[in-house]
Amino acid sequence: MDLLAQILVNGILLGGLYAVMAQGLALVWGVLNIVNLAHGAFIMLGAYASWYLYTDLGVDPFLGLPLTAAALFALGYALQRGLLNLIVRAPMFNTLLITFGLEVVLTYLAQLVFSADFRTINPPYAGDSYTLGAVTLPMARLAAFGVALALTLGMWLFLLHSRLGRAIRATAQNLVAARLYGVEPRHLYAVTFGLGLALAGAAGGLYGTVSQINPYIGATLTAKCFAISIIGGLDNPLGVMVGGLFLGIIESLTTLYVGPTFADVASFGILVLVLFLRPSGLLGRAA
Template identity: 45%
Template sequence: MIYLQILVNGLVLGGLYACIAVGFSLVWGVLNVINILHGTFVVLGSYIAYFAYVRLGIHPYFSIALAGAVLFAVGYAIQAGLINRVIGAPVLTTLVLTFGLDLILNNATLVAFSADYRTVQLAHPLGSKVVGGIVLPLDRVVAMLLALALTGLLYLVLVRSRIGRAIVAVRMDAEAAALMGVNVKRVYAITFGLGALMAGAAGSLLSLIFPISPLASTEYLSLAFVVCVLGGLGSILGAMVGGLALGIIQSFGALLIGPQHGLTVSFGLLILLLIFRPTGLMGKRGYE
């Protein structure tokens, strides 16, 4: 039974991991940019949820919309104003640029909110429910379901909507898409905005579970890395599978070798995957 419980814990964690990683994966896949800012975007989403709850009494489930909208605007502006100018430059250029931007944004967050860890203390927590001997922490389960729903929504947007088709077209072949009348730069900006939106939404949900601090950004970024490499790059399904797999692996890793080694487990896994299977569990095409 303990194993089943750990599996459930892992799935709950993994759903949230998928939501963190899916925006990162989208940006990497479509723009070929590793967005070092992603971790800080998640943290910003958490802060928005925190202040929305403390000041306005908006439950973090609902501040997803607020955090998503704000982060979309931030992401769109950053891509349209800055990153678009160096798109297509060598990997190192975009990587170092987003690193520099992250130094700025993360430092600004640190100055604005200090490094203190804050937590959202819900006035009316949902508590937990025992189903067939398995404890379900309801706040987390709902957060995880929302995270998966958002991820699914992003999938629908990509598959069904006009802008989604444009994003997929640009990812397949930017030049051909431009010839078909797609404004590629605008699609890049929207894609980056969507990536930031997902990060902000994930941050909102995570504010219910993890302590909030600017210092947490590197851990979220690392998680996004691992999930993308684990699941394979650039597909929503890959991020979902990768997120759930990482959640389960971390939960069992915590049981077998101790919770303090969670990060080491995921990094070790990442290295092994990169060495032996760089396309990931689900990946078929190699984006280099």
């Protein structure tokens, strides 16, 4: 039972990190109808940005998250305004090709700049942990989970109660009506894409504190974010959080009882099951 409790806690901590990774993908997909195949590559860039800030400038990885998020927001705004807005109303296949091309370019640029070596962010507290009964809570993972939870709740409150958040939701629900109320879609789309990349950058910084990074992690992370967005539901940040926690627990239990090789198989098996039983996601609104 002690081992099972530890595995469940590990799954919850992992799931919180998964959830904040998927928030940006779900936001962009839900508002712009763009499946950003480069999302994992932007998470990778956020991880490298935090690594650089820590190793070269001595900035704590958690304190450096606002800098990483701001840099990725600026990059996302520029990409959407200068490139993706040109094909935002084109068939989805076009956006898939563009974002896949971005993923390839970013991956090889990262390899050129950082090499293919594995990197880690090891602040002094990386090995610290708390013991609660029979369960051990690694400090870095616990802090990453807390930040992930705060970002998810913050995004939910932002979309519900801020003027910009309401404009984003209105545009996602009815573009014509939003235009009539004075919403300028190109700017709003760029802001939305920038927010998605800011979340990806912050998620990358958190990921770098608990796992090794290299230029090739992007494709795997994109696939997991895609699965979480579908499982949780695109129209609800809390649903994405639930989807991430659900996936983290499933992967941890599968690793314990079946083997680590089958963790991804279980994840995408759950995705297929959710698509079959509840296509709108666990907390998404039914059509």
